Amino acid sequence: MSILITNIKQLIQVRDVNTTILKGSEMKELPILENAYIYMEHDTIIEYGLMEDHYSIDAETVIDATGKIVLPSWCDSHTHIVYAGDRTSEFVDRINGLSYADIANKGGGILNSAKKLQETSEEELYQQSVKRLNDLIAMGTGAVEIKTGYGLTVEAELKMLRVIKRMKQESLAIIIPTLLAAHAIPEEYHSNKQEYIKYITDELIPKAAELNITNYVDVFCEEGYFDINDTEAILEAGNKYNLRPKIHVNQFNIVGGIALGVKHNALSVDHLEEINDDDIEALKGSETISVALPGCSYFLSIPYTQGRKIIDAGLPLAIATDYNPGSSPSGNMNFVVSAACVKMRLTPEEAINAATVNGAYAMGISNMYGSITRGKKANLIITKPMNHYSEIPYAFAHNPVEQVIINGQVLVK
Ligand code: NIG
Ligand code: FE
Numbered sequence: 189m190s191i192l193i194t195n196i197k198q199l200i201q202v203r204d205v206n207t208t209i210l211k212g213s214e215m216k217e218l219p220i221l222e223n224a225y226i227y228m229e230h231d232t233i234i235e236y237g238l239m240e241d242h243y244s245i246d247a248e249t250v251i252d253a254t255g256k257i258v259l260p261s262w263c264d265s266h267t268h269i270v271y272a273g274d275r276t277s278e279f280v281d282r283i284n285g286l287s288y289a290d291i292a293n294k295g296g297g298i299l300n301s302a303k304k305l306q307e308t309s310e311e312e313l314y315q316q317s318v319k320r321l322n323d324l325i326a327m328g329t330g331a332v333e334i335k336t337g338y339g340l341t342v343e344a345e346l347k348m349l350r351v352i353k354r355m356k357q358e359s360l361a362i363i364i365p366t367l368l369a370a371h372a373i374p375e376e377y378h379s380n381k382q383e384y385i386k387y388i389t390d391e392l393i394p395k396a397a398e399l400n401i402t403n404y405v406d407v408f409c410e411e412g413y414f415d416i417n418d419t420e421a422i423l424e425a426g427n428k429y430n431l432r433p434k435i436h437v438n439q440f441n442i443v444g445g446i447a448l449g450v451k452h453n454a455l456s457v458d459h460l461e462e463i464n465d466d467d468i469e470a471l472k473g474s475e476t477i478s479v480a481l482p483g484c485s486y487f488l489s490i491p492y493t494q495g496r497k498i499i500d501a502g503l504p505l506a507i508a509t510d511y512n513p514g515s516s517p518s519g520n521m522n523f524v525v526s527a528a529c530v531k532m533r534l535t536p537e538e539a540i541n542a543a544t545v546n547g548a549y550a551m552g553i554s555n556m557y558g559s560i561t562r563g564k565k566a567n568l569i570i571t572k573p574m575n576h577y578s579e580i581p582y583a584f585a586h587n588p589v590e591q592v593i594i595n596g597q598v599l600v601k
Contacts, residue, residue: 189596190229192247193570195254199224199236200577201544203559209477209549210541212502218537218577226258228566231595236560249598251591255573257580259540261330261592262521262569263547263558266434266458266479268335268368268512269324270317270348270355271301272308275513288488288515289412289440298372298408301513302340305348314351318359324511324519325361325599328589330567331548331557332361333434333508335406337368342392345369349401356401360594362567364551366404366434367396370414370422385418389425397429403552404455405431409445416444423452434550438462440490450474456506456550460493461485468501477550478503480542481510482527488515495532495542506546507539526584536578568593 199221226236227245237243278291278300291297305313324332334352339345349365356363369388377384396402405426409419423433433454437445442462447470449457458479460467471478480493498505507528511519521543528539548558556565570591571580580588592599 190247191249192227193251193253194225196224196258198257200259201559203561208554211504215538215541233566257571260544261567262328262543263331264329264508265333265547265550266508269320271513272304301338305338306344327520328569330594333364333551335366335368337371340374353401365402366406367402368406370407393425404434408436411441450476461491479506483516484510492531505542506550507542526581529581536581566596
């Protein structure tokens with residue numbers, strides 16, 4: 189199978205093979221070719237260049253992209269798309285004045301989703317989840333991280349992992365599974381949190397590791413959920429099974445989770461709606477990337493992560509959807525790119541870098557995904573006709589995506 193795309197108005201994010209993360213001012217640059225072509229065989233980018241440069245390539249499929257932009261498909265490094273049902277009633281409760289914490293305190297929130305998931309069959313959970321996956325692929329996402337965390341029991345967490353494994357086997361998109369081992373404390377453990385931590389470290393993590401599906405462990409490190417000591421115990425248990433941390437920190441409160449993540453060589457620290465200078469200092473010189481989730485800030489009406497401050501400190505930043513039923517029920521990366529510009533004051537170049545190369549880094553796959561590079565995977569978006577890539581964030585809530593190519597297959601909308 190070979191595909192040639194011709195007459196591309198702007199081919200963007202053209203990088204050399206060594207670019208796997210962009211930090212600070214490097215994020216300002218977005219290399220592009222104007223009036224270009226790109227040629228792929230099977231799932232691999234083989235060649236690209238300017239239309240005016242002589243080329244003769246016979247391809248099985250030729251796509252004329254006159255007036256359109258081609259870019260790497262979005263790399264969404266933080267989602268929870270395996271869940272059952274929805275939480276629309278809590279959404280209405282929040283409109284009527286309850287906070288996210290109020291809802292959680294009366295047994296809603298994550299515990300509500302866990303109850304629904306435990307009661308849902310594996311097949312039904314798969315069907316609901318794969319629909320979400322297909323919807324986000326149609327919006328231009330080609331690589332996606334999916335967390336567990338709505339199980340809260342070994343049995344239900346393993347069910348989630350099996351669903352993610354099946355999605356990974358059956359979908360064209362690249363899926364990176366993460367064991368969100370500690371997401372909330374079940375009601376029956378409220379008076380004995382330590383026992384639940386022990387259940388996670390001694391039973392859940394070893395059994396999940398046995399399935400050999402995931403390389404990452406996550407904890408919701410937050411007041412009322414898992415504190416610094418709990419988080420450290422869980423990260424240490426994960427480390428015994430070579431699970432690298434990708435953790436939820438600083439969503440509502442600063443409790444020292446960023447420095448802890450860096451200490452344990454986390455691949456990413458995610459949320460960071462709250463951040464102070466010590467957090468920024470802790471991140472400097474580390475291999476840990478910050479991941480902002482502007483859809484969550486929008487939906488919960490909480491502060492947006494200070495992406496400008498993070499980038500201006502010379503650090504790398506990725507952006508992701510956090511697609512989940514409670515704090516961000518949307519998998520639209522186009523919206524996330526726009527919100528990063530409008531609300532976090534990223535330039536379009538920085539936002540696109542955060543959603544492609546750096547998103548891939550936050551999943552550990554930027555050697556193969558997130559940029560247009562000979563030898564990397566052919567995961568591309570072909571946009572609707574537009575004059576400039578800045579229209580992607582500018583025309584917020586529009587769908588800029590016309591076609592997607594994932595692992596060398598064209599998905600026609
Ligand atoms: O990333 N903050 C923790 N976890 C999810 C939300 C979970 C939920 O409300 O269902 C998040 O925002
Ligand atoms: Fe999350």
